[in-house]
Amino acid sequence: MAAVVNTGSKFLKPQSGVIGIAYVRTNNYSTDDRVYNLASLKRGTGGRSSFNGIVATVFGATGFMGRYVCNRLGKIGSQLILPYRGDNYEPFRLKLVGDLGQVYFHPYHLRDEESIMKCIKYSNVVVNLVGRDWETKNFKFDDVHVEGARRLARLAKKAGVERFIHLSALNASEAPEEAGILKGGSKYLASKARGELAVLEEFPEATIFRPSDVYGQEDRFVRYYAHAWRRQGQYFPLWHKGERTVKQPVAVSDVATGIINAIKDPDTAGQIYQAVGPKRYLLSELVDYFYRIMRKDDEWGYTRYDMRWDPLFQLRVTLTEKLSVNWPIGNLHWEKIEREHLTDDVKPDIPTLEDLGVNLTTVEQQMPWEFKPWTFGIYRGQDPDEPQAPASHPKVFA
Numbered sequence: 001m002a003a004v005v006n007t008g009s010k011f012l013k014p015q016s017g018v019i020g021i022a023y024v025r026t027n028n029y030s031t032d033d034r035v036y037n038l039a040s041l042k043r044g045t046g047g048r049s050s051f052n053g054i055v056a057t058v059f060g061a062t063g064f065m066g067r068y069v070c071n072r073l074g075k076i077g078s079q080l081i082l083p084y085r086g087d088n089y090e091p092f093r094l095k096l097v098g099d100l101g102q103v104y105f106h107p108y109h110l111r112d113e114e115s116i117m118k119c120i121k122y123s124n125v126v127v128n129l130v131g132r133d134w135e136t137k138n139f140k141f142d143d144v145h146v147e148g149a150r151r152l153a154r155l156a157k158k159a160g161v162e163r164f165i166h167l168s169a170l171n172a173s174e175a176p177e178e179a180g181i182l183k184g185g186s187k188y189l190a191s192k193a194r195g196e197l198a199v200l201e202e203f204p205e206a207t208i209f210r211p212s213d214v215y216g217q218e219d220r221f222v223r224y225y226a227h228a229w230r231r232q233g234q235y236f237p238l239w240h241k242g243e244r245t246v247k248q249p250v251a252v253s254d255v256a257t258g259i260i261n262a263i264k265d266p267d268t269a270g271q272i273y274q275a276v277g278p279k280r281y282l283l284s285e286l287v288d289y290f291y292r293i294m295r296k297d298d299e300w301g302y303t304r305y306d307m308r309w310d311p312l313f314q315l316r317v318t319l320t321e322k323l324s325v326n327w328p329i330g331n332l333h334w335e336k337i338e339r340e341h342l343t344d345d346v347k348p349d350i351p352t353l354e355d356l357g358v359n360l361t362t363v364e365q366q367m368p369w370e371f372k373p374w375t376f377g378i379y380r381g382q383d384p385d386e387p388q389a390p391a392s393h394p395k396v397f398a
């Protein structure tokens with residue numbers, strides 16, 4: 001006689017004889033795609049030790065913006081799943097962004113769908129911060145910005161994720177403007193434009209951010225201009241002396257606030273936002289201002305000149321690109337030079353961070369603090385806190 005208990009499951013094996021064995025499933029466990037209505041688990045008053053109903057997977061959390069976005073998410077009581085590649089010590093400092101037991105790490109590979117699925121199956125929000133400023137042996141721009149982004153969006157849709165936030169770039173276009181340096185313009189910007197289309201094909205309600213140059217601690221803007229490799233001694237080369245390029249840099253904390261505001265507001269689904277700062281400046285004005293802040297002024301010998309007539313500097317860029325392929329010294333490579341000299345094209349019909357309620361930080365408020373570690377003579381007795389007339393502000397481009 002066979003005793004059989006079956007609650008919607010299947011037999012392991014057809015049984016005969018006295019004892020029959022049945023496989024009994026009484027509950028849903030981790031192999032199921034969706035187990036909870038996360039909103040029903042909200043607890044607390046909205047601070048770090050609350051749970052606000054957001055379980056967010058942040059791809060690219062180990063990068064510059066990742067730190068800020070994760071910190072903001074943790075601060076409002078979100079649970080975080082932080083996928084990483086390579087050394088597992090690399091992402092662990094992010095453990096502190098959230099309350100105890102609220103930050104989880106999981107290894108993944110951008111081409112491995114199974115590992116990606118494991119990272120997103122319990123989340124209702126996915127943020128894609130994965131990007132690279134230069135191509136490597138293993139990953140070309142399209143692999144990261146188009147195929148990688150498409151894969152994340154497709155799997156997020158499949159897993160039932162509610163919000164997908166994707167980081168693109170300002171000036172992204174399939175046929176980008178040319179600064180006159182790289183023939184055909186920036187491949188990075190072209191791939192970012194294709195990436196937006198790929199994401200929207202897979203996840204039409206995705207929210208896309210297009211940041212201009214983002215500055216903050218450990219960025220690739222302040223550090224790029226302060227780096228000795230970017231200049232020739234006291235001489236600073238810029239294409240056309242930087243007098244034909246208009247920039248609108250944005251503070252990283254403002255971009256992070258915009259991303260959090262978008263996650264919290266369901267009306268932002270399917271929208272594109274331009275993440276730009278509040279003011280526009282000529283590149284030449286900005287760089288002159290940065291060097292005034294660092295007290296590397298005319299007296300120090302600061303001189304800005306036209307990069308077009310300096311073959312030695314151009315050779316340096318080429319050699320840096322060829323010899324330090326995976327991590328160009330000082331972030332110096334031709335792609336960067338091309339994008340650096342492209343005017344920020346802010347479209348009036350596309351909303352910006354201000355439409356997300358962000359109170360924008362100005363360059364004049366933030367840069368004196370950002371450039372402090374590069375104050376001239378700081379390690380040779382000069383006190384950066386010694387009272388001194390503040391550097392005169394850059395002229396705003398009308």
Ligand SMILES: NC(=O)c1ccc[n+]([C@@H]2O[C@H](COP(=O)([O-])OP(=O)(O)OC[C@H]3O[C@@H](n4cnc5c(N)ncnc54)[C@H](OP(=O)(O)O)[C@@H]3O)[C@@H](O)[C@H]2O)c1
Binds near residue numbers: 109
């Ligand atoms: N910072 C800016 O000024 C700026 C401006 C416009 C747009 N954006 C875009 O905004 C996003 C975030 O920028 P960010 O400054 O935070 O970038 P970032 O500092 O370069 O960080 C990029 C992140 O992407 C990951 N990543 C890169 N290639 C990968 C690959 N092949 N597989 C898996 N992970 C990979 C990196 O992981 P590892 O740490 O393991 O390398 C890192 O976590 C990017 O998409 C970027 O293109 C940035």
